[in-house]
Amino acid sequence: MDLSYSEHLIQIPNLCGAINLESINLQGCISLVQVPSCFKNLDKLELLDLSDCENLKDGMENLPLNIRELKLCRTAIEELPSSVRSLLGLLDLDMSGCNNLKYGMESLPLNLKKLRLCGTAIQVVPSSIGCLMGLSHLDLYNCKRLKCLPKSIWKLKSLGWLDLSNCPNLIELEDCTSSSLRYLKISGCTGLRSIIELPSSLTCLDANNCSSLETISSWRTPTAQDYDPQVQHKNNKSKGEIYNFEQCLKLDDNTRNNVFTNVARRRILSAQDDISYLEMVYPGSEILWGFSYRALYGNSFIQLPPKLFNINDSRFKFVFCAVFVFKISRPETKIRFRFNFTTSMYSSVRGSFNYEDSCTLQVNNNSDHVIVRYATIDLRHVFGVNWSSVCRMVTGASFHVFMEQEKSVNWKIKQFGFELANTWGASNILKVKRPWN
Template identity: 30%
Template sequence: MLAQAVFKRIRSQFQASSFLNDVIMEHEKHGLATLQQQLIDLKLKSEKDEAYLHLMEWYEYPLRSIPRGFQPVKLVELIMPRSRFEQLPMGFTNLKTLKLLDLSDSRNLILTPDFTGFPNLEKLILQGCTRLEKVDPSVGALERLILLNLRDCKCLRSFPHEINLKSLEILILSGCSRLKNFPEIGQNMIYLSKLYLDGTAIEELPSSIEHLTNLALLNLRDCKSLLSFPRVLFGLASLKSLILSGCRCQPTKSGHPLGLSPILSPIDVRLNFVQLISFSVLYYLILPNTYLRILTCVALILWTHFSCVARQHESKPINLLLPRSFSGLSSVVSLDLSDCNLLDGAFPDDLSCLSSLQSLNLSRNGFICLPNSISQLSKLKFLCLDNCTKLKSLQNLPISTQLVMARECTSLENYSGQVVVWTSGEAGFTFINCLSLADDEECKVGEVFLLDSQVRPLWQRYMEEKIHQSQGLQSILPQTEIPKWFSHQKYGSSVLIRIPSDLYENSSWKGIVLCAIFVVHKDLISSISPSQDPYFHKFKLRLDMDGGLVDCPQVFNIPKDRFHAGSFGLWLYLSHERFRDNLDERNCISPSITTHSPDVEIKACGARLLYDTDMAEFVQNLSENNFRISEDLLHQGHENSWNVI
């Protein structure tokens, strides 16, 4: 876009045949940095472009400032990931019409701007700004802010003492590992539905969190400083998904016996019994005074004892303390308590209060038996017990359970190393996977699960329920062409969907299904620049409705180690809940999928509006693609699971 604009601006100064030569001469004469600065100045100082500029999207902007006097007063979206800004330039500080500000991964950014200059801002994305230490208190003036994303701002220590953003729906503080205090919640924050605090140093949640009456998802994964289950959550009637994985805190120094915190030497001296006796005898012989001999030996023994006790305390994290009752969490559908060091007796005797619970993750815990009260979970469908190495039996499973994952449960009796499918009560079937992770990575479970014609209908029913329950899913399959089932297809990275006039009122409409074919070129992998992500292919999804962009771009990270070369299909399902309110009188939707990975080429894109009546056909079409490639997957090891987005 920039190159095209620059060319149009200055092409009259050069002959068409010599334009490239003139650019090369300028480069050789003044240097690339000077030429780059001149081109940027020439582009941004264009009065015509500035007056009508609504969208500015510039990845890896190379300068620390913008040309003086450049003020795009009508700017609606400012998207400049990985820029070199230390703070937002003055030309961008008073934008009354701005709705989206994205400075993600700008690792030089130290200060946030005064947000009073952005009264209409709806989305603020500062994800990955690793030097950012605090957020300006003026963020509280953003009354129209819907999304605030500060993920992986690892130096962030200071957040406004209180937030009362009445329009905020999503707050992301994931990975802000130095953030210890979560702000007080104002009474106006009734629309916040998703709160991500995973990986923070937060010790407790404020009692004012009860004002979040619409909160549906709370992620507290790996909050190592949380000592107990946050009881303030019991009053959240709308909470659907609660994630407490990895919340098992390290003991404080005061937790050592007698309140002592022994000082260990830098070389971590470790004495066994023989060494202790030898040192004691040696000190007894060389010291002249009997009283001094005895005192020294006693001190040596005590120092060794407390050193061993300290090491034992340091190696055994405290388990997350669960409440005696979950009586205030009847709305929770999904609960993740994995890796919380839960032992036998840690669970309440009464779990029937979790009357809506359908998914329970208890992986990487230390209990030997499932609690008897787990049978009270009358709606439980999915139970994950991976890496519960002490678990010996699967007794007391609720009759509603459909899928049990118990991989690497090495002490498990009867089922260890097997994949079992059996009928049970109202669920119709229970699928139990007790393979080792090594076998599962080789897709042996996929071989049983996908190639068994008796299991196939069960998998289709499971996928239908998963689509009904989520707002978005994604999957990657080895693939070279788009299935004919997709009614709208086009070569390239975008496709056009005509909208029926009654779509908005159609209650059976579920959303949109997309399939994009992309190729990873093996011969281009070595040409990746240092600024590119070495681990993931990054894809961006945008929805264009008759020229109006909907929502901020949805980014997908695809692991390079699994999809390093070949042709693949990116399958996406988007619920209408993500964009239904933006339809109005629109005539068409144009999804586009783009990537900045130089070794990836998007070949084609397909789409289809998904209705309830299409659900079975869609899942059947998906399963056919899974079954068709299942034998290849057994050898290639590609990921073929569907992930929530």
């Protein structure tokens, strides 16, 4: 039943004759002030949308016990009543934008899988959230009064997705290594100063503009379980990893030079056969150690020996690292990277080939940042079905990094290194050497 945006709807007629209703949409019914009492008899009702019922405040006790998805976004609810705890069929609860909601989180039903509390007035997440053993998705975006998280939240083995972005009063993340988080977003947590330890399971971490963040004490090395194919398919369909620390300018030297360096190396070593790309961005003025091919200062080109492409595996694995700086601010821009190949081919076949890809960054002016990118390309897509024969005929190769649609006066590559995983093998990729003079 769809009565959405019925602005003058004050009450719902008796629905005793509509006991087979499975969904009701009352979104935008701004005159509705409570959940109708007749709803508690709708045993087959699974979806109830009360979003944007901006005057709705009461009647939660009238919700049917078997409801599975409940949308209360941007309503006037101030407290979640204890009656909600009895909704054991409820799997998805969305209370985003309930600006007055402060209390009642202890009443959350135990079988919840998804919980969205974005923009609410809650200050504390109760320790009882650790009882929601099936919770997989928790969204606390823009909870500006949120000050801390309970230790019990990190023991939720099903919790794979946590958004804490724009929570300016959150000061510290405690040891969360016992969690199974794969996606963690803390961007815009301007009060966050320290992270005790990050779990090895993370495949996406967005900490952009954590302007007070000073230290990450430790970051666990990934285990075989972290790259379990079933887990990867379920939680990370793109099979890539992204770690973003743009504009975290207060990070200490240990975090930048040791923690990030070790994480990049170890994750690339551990995940070569399980991911197609890895990307890490953080403030810094030095590229990682151990790159055999380096560009001269300010140069964004690297010439590569043709023999590197005489390989047996069409999966071409490489790592590049660059220090870049922008002279102007941009909400976002793309760093593009390109391979150019020339070959000694028969006249009937073209003798030049190229491959190009990109990654997106959010940048501010005059701050040096490091990007580390591991990627895999399929040479069959570059050279065609006869890729192996073409590779043996490569006479010239180069790698180029540049900013999409940006004038060269607006940006600069200060350092640039490149490494081929296919040539040196997994055991030697990014091996540690002394820094260059």
